[in-house]
């Protein structure tokens with residue numbers, strides 16, 4: 588449905604953290620094209636303004652707040668912006684998250700790295716939710732969608748701390764959903780894998796390999812694009828998902844289901860021993 592077809596009264600206020608690029612950019616664009624007013628928070632000013640300009644050029648509505656979502660003053664500025672422009676948020680998408688501060692094996696990793704991973708993957712989810720929740724509850728309900736990862740559900744060498752904090756995101760999602768059921772606030776999450784984004788560009792993941800080999804990496808045989816994730820987030824925030832709360836939905840092209848099974852590179856059959864081409 589285009590923006591013009593949506594009655595003004597139905598437009599929701601949707602906060603998207605990290606809403607400029609990658610999965611978050613897709614989420615901002617999707618809600619705006621559904622007729623909602625997007626409040627886009629991002630640390631990258633140029634990218635945030637570019638995404639907002641694109642949304643507005645397509646007839647959508649978007650406010651921008653530039654800042655690091657792990658900083659208290661950004662969270663305070665977000666609350667002030669939402670309250671002054673809209674009163675409350677109807678939908679909150681806690682999308683910011685990053686594995687990159689973790690580049691060494693746990694035994695060699697410095698504690699400062701765990702702290703930054705904590706801020707980037709879990710702390711801000713608590714901080715932003717806590718800050719926007721009272722007005723959402725007072726307004727009669729809403730929807731919170733957190734962005735976790737498949738690594739919350741399987742082991743990943745070199746990223747133990749990142750995966751632990753994202754398991755925290757999914758556990759928080761579950762418990763908060765129970766607590767907020769009576770307040771008519773639904774809380775869900777998605778768990779992406781293999782998204783082609785600035786954080787994990789397809790080109791970097793392929794590292795010169797033949798893209799046709801993707802059929803051997805994952806059942807879907809391709810990388811996920813921002814729209815693959817934003818569609819699921821839009822569904823979770825919609826009335827169609829009114830009876831879904833407390834769940835993390837994998838959006839992973841089948842990697843969790845395959846659980847260590849790979850298509851043979853030659854295209855015939857499957858193996859759980861990748862050196863058996």
Ligand SMILES: NC(=O)c1ccc[n+]([C@@H]2O[C@H](COP(=O)([O-])OP(=O)(O)OC[C@H]3O[C@@H](n4cnc5c(N)ncnc54)[C@H](O)[C@@H]3O)[C@@H](O)[C@H]2O)c1
Pocket residue numbers: 604605606607608609610611628629630631634654655656657682683684685686707734735736737778779780781782783784785786787
């Ligand atoms: N890319 C993947 O394959 C993948 C897989 C599993 C989970 N995820 C999760 O999906 C989410 C989005 O991932 P992505 O690949 O689109 O990320 P990305 O790094 O490509 O984009 C992140 C966006 O958030 C902004 N941002 C980063 N740090 C910020 C901060 N501190 N404050 C405010 N804005 C900030 C960036 O400027 C950018 O616009 C993350 O939570 C990530 O952990 C991604």
